[in-house]
Amino acid sequence: MGARANRHRGEIEAVLDGERRVLCLTLGALAELETAFAVDSLTGLAERFSSGRLKAGDLIRIIGAGLRGGGNLFSDDDVAAMAVADGLSGFARIAAALLQATFGPGAEARPENPPGPHPG
Template sequence: MGARANRHRGEIEADFDGIRRVLCLTLGALAELETAFAVDSLTGLAERFSSGRLKADDLIRIIGAGLRGGGNLFSDEEVAAMAVADGLAGFARIAAELLQATFGGAAQNENP
């Protein structure tokens, strides 16, 4: 039986290298992203994500933190080497869905 996401906990599901995984931006994952993006609050993090100016490296960090928050122990380097359906657009869609599940309307731009 595959992984099952609980939307009430902010979890989503996505396929990486053909394997269904759960992602969640837990408090620890959000703290990791605050450090990585050099912001001093969750509001700053949401504002950064809603700017619509995400780089490929940003997508890797967001998805990596989400995978780790979902109990998957992958480094950002391992995430960067993973394949998803639709390539970059697929990664952008996964990141947008994860941010939407975490922040609601505050971070819903899908464009990297």
């Protein structure tokens, strides 16, 4: 049986490619995201995430950093090739849960162009 997530440490569990994994945005993972998103502070990072204007590539980076912070050895390319239940919505839910575990309520990940019917 694998490791269990500890919410007090900001960890979450998610099923990626059929395997239950622990994800955590450690200090190192957050530094990685600061660089990836070209922000100069944790506040800037939190503001970017709370804007709700995240792209698919952003979700890959967030989930990839969370996987690595949780002790999993996956590159962002590996994450991009993974499957999760409910596709894009599933990835967005995982990223949102990870951001909420790290930054608290209000930090959400929503894809910029969610799938579904558009008013026309």
